[in-house]
Amino acid sequence: MNDSDFDHRQAVALFRYGLIADLVRLKPGSKGLHAKIADKAAGEYTIPGTTRTRVAAETFRDWLKRYRRGGFNALLPKPRADRGQSRSLPAAVVDALLGTKEGNPAQTPRSPGRSSPAGFHRPPPARPSRLDGQNRGQQR
Numbered sequence: 001m002n003d004s005d006f007d008h009r010q011a012v013a014l015f016r017y018g019l020i021a022d023l024v025r026l027k028p029g030s031k032g033l034h035a036k037i038a039d040k041a042a043g044e045y046t047i048p049g050t051t052r053t054r055v056a057a058e059t060f061r062d063w064l065k066r067y068r069r070g071g072f073n074a075l076l077p078k079p080r081a082d083r084g085q086s087r088s089l090p091a092a093v094v095d096a097l098l099g100t101k102e103g104n105p106a107q108t109p110r111s112p113g114r115s116s117p118a119g120f121h122r123p124p125p126a127r128p129s130r131l132d133g134q135n136r137g138q139q140r
Contacts (some may be wrong), residue, residue: 024067040055040057
């Protein structure tokens, strides 16, 4: 791991701690904790290393739990296990996709009614029942 990776991981951990710092002093399950987490989740943030600006309430809970169990180091993001390895498709999938494309050059990935390559079956989407909007929570 080089210095820039370490610096980025530190910046992310500091960001995470900055968001949960005022929650750390509250005991798990204490009154008002849920509301404070919900308030924080409603905000927008400048998150290091990403263009995302929102953090889910469940993520706050996870960071808080990790901090309580392992301290600041538990907030450090874990390095990717597949770092430096190709994330390409398996050869069999590539061959099937290329075979389909060669069989119909005009077909695009967004073509309606496109067929799947051999061996790759995608079931049709389930049709909603007209009763789905009624009697919610009751078994049929």
